Amino acid sequence: MKRHVPAALIVITVIGLMLTTGCAAYRFGSASLFRPGIRTVHVPIVRNDTFRHDLGVRLTEAIIKEIEVRTPYKVTGDPNADSTLICRVVSETKRVLTETGTDDPRALDAAVSVRASWTGRGGELLMQNAIVPTGDFSTTFGQDARFVPEAGQSVDSAMQMAIEDLAQRIVSQMEMRW
Structure with missing residues (x-):
């Protein structure tokens, strides 16, 4: 007497075997973008080498907000965190792009340059x-x-x-390369 195994049972068994085999290091979703050994990030106040005194504080706030919103990392004030993100505003410029007939600036460009270094403990x-x-x-x-x-x-x-765009770009660089 022959017994027939339902096709659905075979499909479920094959899918189950496919999901349970392979490399255990595979991660899915946004967690695969970030380093698995890092849980906390210390972000000291950004040092500012320019004459515009508030750029460092504003950039620090923007970076912390981006890290908290976009990554699984927790920002902490503890210097003994799993990692430290150190940033420094190195330049800030403003230049005129177009002028009116009376030499008043009509459109200007404001630029900021930042150096960032992210290191582990x-x-x-x-x-x-x-x-x-x-x-x-x-x-x-x-x-x-x-x-x-x-x-x-x-x-x-x-x-x-510019600060908000910089914060987004810096935090994007905290993702792992694949």
Whole structure:
């Protein structure tokens, strides 16, 4: 007497075997983008080498917000965290793009440059600018934003846009390369 096994049971068994075999290191979803050994990040106040005194504090706040929203990492004030993200504002410029007939600035460009270095507790470099290390321990980020004073925009509003974009780019570099 022959017994027939239902086709659904065979399909379920094959799918179950496929899911349970293979490498155990596979991770799914957004967790696969981030380092598994890192749970906490210490972000000290960003050092500011420019004359615009509030850029460091504003960038620090934006980076912390981005890390908390987009990553599984927890930002902590403890310097003994699993990792440390150190940033430094190295330059800030403003240049005129177009002028009116009376030489008043019509459109301007505000730019900020930041150097960032993300290291683990043991001193290992976690953020690299290139696949092949160049010996430089920090990554340079630059961002600019255009503003038009006649439209009610200011250099501060442009700088805030640039800071938010910089924070997004810095946190994006905290993702693992694949």
